[in-house]
Amino acid sequence: MTRKQSQQHDAQRKPSWRVRWKTMSRAVGMEIREHKSSFAVYVVLRMLVLAMAILQFFNGDYENVFLCILTLLLLLAPAFIQVQFRIELPSVLEVIVLVFVFSAEILGEISSFYEIFPFWDTVLHTMNGFLAAAIGFSLVDLLNRSDRVKFELSPLYLAIVSFCFSMTIGVIWEFFEFGMDQLFGFDMQKDAIVHSISSVMLDPTHTNHAIRINDITQVTVNGQDLGLGGYLDIGLIDTMEDLVVNFIGAVVFSVFGFLYVKNRGKKDSIISRFVPRRKSADRDYLRLVIDGGSRESHTNMRDTVIEQTFDCPDKLDA
Known part of the structure; x- marks a missing residue:
């Protein structure tokens, strides 16, 4: 195989995972900064999540630290989906998704909003x-x-x-x-407290008739009153x-x-x-990054050839 054929073969090979990671990271970064409104929301939420992660780390709650890391990844999901699948999410929808993720994971789980509200x-x-x-x-x-x-x-x-x-x-x-x-x-x-139940398991005749119990105010389990004021669903x-x-x-x-x-x-x-x-083509950031990288590589290769040519003047005669 000649040197030229070897270069063509190398060019046809798929880029390494590091190159793909770098390319995707640049494209996602460009996507995040595309809309000012969603970018501002993303930055604010990211800072809040990082602050929460640091706080939970010093509190020794490593499960919540992991949840914060997961939230940071989920906040990147809209931008990644737009880049990978070449679709454009309206900024309103993107903001709603970001707020939804933050509300569910940070406020709901870590800050116990599910219990408070x-x-x-x-x-x-x-x-x-x-x-x-x-x-x-x-x-x-x-x-x-x-x-x-x-x-x-x-x-x-x-x-x-x-x-x-x-x-x-x-x-x-x-x-x-x-x-x-x-x-x-x-x-x-989540459990709920109910004050009446119906069940065929309470039917002593075993004829599939639902027996109803109303006004349940106390439930005892293994001789201990649960103190819930009703039945635990x-x-x-x-x-x-x-x-x-x-x-x-x-x-x-x-x-x-x-x-x-x-x-x-x-x-x-x-x-x-x-x-x-x-x-649209002008907002396809993954393609823009890839094309930009290809042009940059081509320019670097051309400059290298020119430098080598001037370093070896005898090649000009050849």
């Missing part, structure tokens, strides 16, 4: 239903408008797919909470409430998504602020 979990699950519906809608809408994919759905089917995608995400999350509770003894499916009510509010968020976005597609091009819609679109 009973509605906190409900609000986040409603937002999750809305955001998941937006993601599902956008994925199908991008395929719908692609020239390379023979795929076309009516506005109604787009709304149905959006709704089903959101509900699927909600159910999978409840599976995750149940698994963590069962395998690791967590309490992600282990997560069922919390799970169903989460799915109900997820349902509401999914329905709301699906309806707006249907109207958006139905009237696309006729007038500007507020829902367009939540619908991702394909990146």
